[in-house]
Amino acid sequence: MLARRTMTDQLRLPLQSDGVDPAFVRSNCNAEAAAILDRWPDDAGRVMALCGPAGCGKSHLARLWAERVGALALVGAEAATADPIELEGRPVLLDIAQDADDETLFHLINLAQADGGALLLVSRPSPRRWDVSVPDLRSRLDALRVVAMEAPDDAVLSAILRARFAERSITPAEDVIDYLVRRIDRSAQAAADIVARLDAEHRPVTRVLARQVIEANPDSGDLFE
Template sequence: MSGGLPPRDQLKLPLQRAVPTGAAGFVRSDCNAEAARVLDRWPDAAGQVMAICGPAGCGKSHLAAIWAERVGAVPLHGAEAALADPLELEHRPVLLDIAQDADDETLFHLINLAQAEGGALLLVSRPSPRQWSVQVPDLRSRLDSLRVVAMEPPDDLVLAAILRTRFAERSIAPGDGVIDYLVRRIDRSAAAAADIVTRLDAEHRPVTRVLARQVLEAADESGDLFD
């Protein structure tokens, strides 16, 4: 009988196990170690406000969500924070993701609420709060005085974890050496990892190093590869 099936670890597996989420799905490495260390023990006093910032896909929202689950924080998002009921936020930690999109009044109010017993406010954004455009002078001074912890773009360890997650989401088990091969050749970003996995999936073939090389070369020739 000619031609057999590809090895099982190169097949697209319809029963791939669930992708880890929460703390189990977060990979700690040098690029996020400081932020993870700080949030592990924060807040250590009442009335604290802090920000973590970093490039898209560096894991800041994931890390903040782990913190929110641990401390029982109320999660808010960007401009939608203006719709939150202040009574539900009093005396509780609050997580504001995409914080730079919140309006000045909402930001000022959340910072004030954080001063009450049991309160705390964690702001998450790509740019540092010192770079946000605000019109209220007192808010400007408060943002400029915040403790800010920066996260870096994914390093090898984190980028490999992102690739594994993207493959698992599509029920793809890449062949031996594929992830290491990609880590050395794609841009160090979550967007680049998602893009190359999408391209490989579109081939509907076992994901081997040979296929990875072919897809990368084709993308490079077309000029639309993340780099």
């Protein structure tokens, strides 16, 4: 249930960059979602869901939207600590939205109907697949506009890898990026993990080194395809 707490007491999702590329790379995998959020909430509907696989950049895109419209950002079950007075009539971002309890979700959807209100729900599964027990909430979630994002394509994954290397002041050999794009899992986390592993070798980052690091971790299913 939404509790009455001050803005300074609330637990929020930080809007600053925390290892995510400050410049959002638009490509086929995210262009439709980015275009929709560029217009929303001026577009139709006050509540919308942004969904997609882990590491596809949905939280990053949602943060950019929150910064643009001045939304209050909350995370999962922490939304229950928010003050309804502070939320009414303003945009709200709820990441990991499927972890919020039914009553909180129901109240957030209602609050978004006030003038100036909007609610962006971010999750891996669509709200239509969330496990909820309140019938009225079920019907509202089923009626939501859902915008899907796909796993990073070659262009986005290449940009993420270059950004992770740049953060560590590493200039990889010319063919390393293309080699990694074809072999690592398509997520921002996988890109960060492989760059960290390569950096830990304290050697020039070449295709030979990349192959050695990948072959040394054949069972890392979360990292490699």
